[in-house]
Amino acid sequence: MNAEIPDLVAGQVMAAFVVPQVVVAPIKAGKLRALAVRADKRLPGLPDVPTSAEAGLPGVEALVWNGIFAPAGTPRPVIDILHRELVKAYNAPEIKAQVEATGSYVAADTPENSPPSSAPRSPSGAGSGAQPASSRSSELGVDAKVRNGRAESSAAFKRRRRSRRFSTRAEAPHVDELDGDACPFRSRRAG
């Protein structure tokens, strides 16, 4: 994990963009210099480090996130139960404190707001055009028989996914578009 830190401290690597928990100690010890926190607010653990906006580059934000997913076709009531309990769980004071102690923060979802893709795919896989999530795939992709430049070969795969659409690498968005929008959730930023 985070093998770049020794290299960074030793000067083998000059710069890096890393998660806060691994660099707070070397920064405080003067072994590394922090230039910016790539978020819209400063980190409690690094109060002297400006945000990228304060450093003169507004909008240059980079957050990593994690989230809980379920297989498509999971019934709505089940999704709602899980959503409600998850939000409650990570908003519990002790969990929140643990998360914030490492320079992260918990998502800003509330028990009431539901996940964005409210029309899960039916288990048969049919009707993919009806759900909001597939609009991205229609923008990006074509009905292609080529996956990542390779010809489609697996008969089992074809059977399983006959009616689905997927995009090719060439149709993928430019990397620059990812920074803010890679997150598939509607409310992207904690308040």
Added chain:
Amino acid sequence: MMKRLVFVLGMLVGIAHAQTFPSRPVRILVPAPPGSSPDIRARQIAPKLQEALGQPFIVENRPGGGGAGLIAAREVARAAPDGHTLLLALINSAIFDALSPDPCCRLNQELMPISRFTMTPLVAVINPSVPASSLKELISLGKGKTGLDHLRLRRSGQQQPARRQLDRVRDRHQDARGSRTRA
């Protein structure tokens, strides 16, 4: 009258369904090894969910499958869609999705979001010997305006968000031993 009866029955079925979940232990698959940051996150919330929903929430580690953690994602995408198999997905999956989606398990297609959990901003750090005191100065260095040959930047897996950021300060990368998963 008939319509109303059907409606009420439908409601009851919906409620019954909701009440029977979870009917057995729920597995949370983590695409990272035990002790890693995503693993710790999953183990932080599992006991809370267990307490709230009355069934064990078991964290299982399924590292591997490239930066996107496809081994875990695939297993969840193939599991019965009843909420008893969940995935802790990382941003790596979303980046992988956009660059080279694997039709087995794309977010918002084969895998549906329930909620985000944690957000972590990246910090730009430099070795103190680098003659830059701000992000802008670092970028000028990267563009070679100050006579420095090149910046040696850290690069790891293709799907790593850090790598995407380094591409912004585009210059020569240096390969570094890198972790494959975190967030």
